[in-house]
Amino acid sequence: MKAEKSFLNRRTSQFLAIYETGNIRDAAVTIGLTQPAVSMGLQQLEDELGTPLFNRSVKGVVPTSAGKIYYRYACNLRQSAIYAAQEIEEQVRGHSGTLRIGAGLAWASTFIPPVLVHIKKKFPNLTIDLVAGVADQLAEKFETGKLDLLLAAGPIEPLASPEFLSYFLTNIPMVAMADPSHSLASHKTVSLKQLQAAEWAGFYEDDTFVYHATQFFALHGLNPPTISMRTNAIAALTEFVKSTETITLVSSPIVPRSLEAGLVILPLTEPLWEIPVKIHLRHVAAQLGPIKMFIDKIHEVI
Template sequence: MRLLVSRHLENFLAIYEARNMHRASGSKGITQPALTKSLKTLEDDIGSALFVRTPWGLEPTEAGQTLYRHACTIDQEARFASLNMNNVLAGRGGKIRIGVGPGLAVSSFPKILVDFRRRFPGVQVIAQTGLTSQLVEELLRDTLDVIATARPPRDLPEHFSRSPLFPIQMAAIARRGHPLLAPRTVRGEDLFEYGCVTFQESEDFVKQTRQLFGAAADKLNVVVETNSISVMLDMVASTDCFAFVGDIIVPRAIQAGLERLHLPDLRWEMIIDLMCKRSLAQTKPVRALREGWLHQSFV
């Protein structure tokens, strides 16, 4: 139910984001001639062309860029207003689909979710966890509305927004009584004697370990890759393996019987970003999520 948005404005947004009439018509489920007619109706109403054809597709004119900035906010504020109106009129709420990385799932996200529920009782939250690559893929496929996770190695398409939330420092953890806990300070090369458990973020992991260990990074013995914090912590707690985790996971690791290794050479920082379509970025629900994380204490 889209009570407050002209279908012509919706069609314009689809064209702007696809930059191609055929793809836009497919995403909207209407014929290309109908989409072309809708665009002409909007251009006639505004009194200006909104796109020009180029060898690379449709490019917005200055009027098109201006309309897009306003249309994004109008479209998405109307979307969430409609969700809340549906809740009042039909006794059911709309949905917002949120994806978070595994570290946030076991640290700050539950409180964020509680606060969100208090502010938006009529909106049902569909929450899931995943690694950065998985969440970004689902965001681009439009199966998630907003994600909070480690900054991806590549830029998102221009119609997506990426807002930094906070940095996390990486830490090395091992079971209590592990041989690496005997010395006060662990050197990087000491880790090569033991198996490493990691998340399945191979590209970023390889990049960071090469920065950390240089040419010796190939000596790192990765024995398990997983997307589950429970699997990681259980594996490390039961063996002489160690793991690299964000410092927001360390409290959960300590509860599981693990300890943080004193590794002064570990200078590895990751930025946690909030990502969504630009058209969603300034809506009240997304602003509430962003502000909730920015105001929380994580350690």
């Protein structure tokens, strides 16, 4: 909050509070002002921009299309203020603060933990938050400034913006797996038609995966697969596949863990698709010590 006050003007700070609480009264309480003062600040901001930023109702406020655009840039301003304060503090006292990393389930459970050990040794006063999930869920958190770094597979459209910087890491292949007792596991080879016809288990709200699977099978004249179970936990996914007549597709980093859990790789007649993996960050954060170290170390281990 101190960094925000140093860099953001009063009306932008008030706008952020209104947007994130959905109510002018609650926003006033959050930032310690009276409701009339916050209402007046919002009106002045709308007058300057020449357009309403919210639609008002007795229940609260709903952002207009202009409000949504302003919020995206206001989030970037707020995050820039936080990074500026962190970089100044790093110069004065050595780095403290919090590094917030969002990563796909495959990366959060394999490559990233050893990297975080190195960062913690280098910056002992740093607090590290590692948030695991699917790319589509994490992208929104990153875009609104709730994450500093995002390591994710596949294209993420909202991040194709000048304020964001991306580094390509690698392409990862998808691998089909099942329990050894599954009917397909005993086949010498498994065709794409047989794979598509099976019941699938997958990750919850993984829209990127669904998109790639749909496009891949369409290119081979096949309908999208049926996903009968979804979860956001690798352990739950493997346990379900072990105990049912379902198959799953996982990225290659998850394969060793899935093999240890008792699954087997299905011998497909042709390879599945590959997904590009990238690190996303803001340009203004690129010179922060922990972020630079994370990028360097993750390149070493992948």
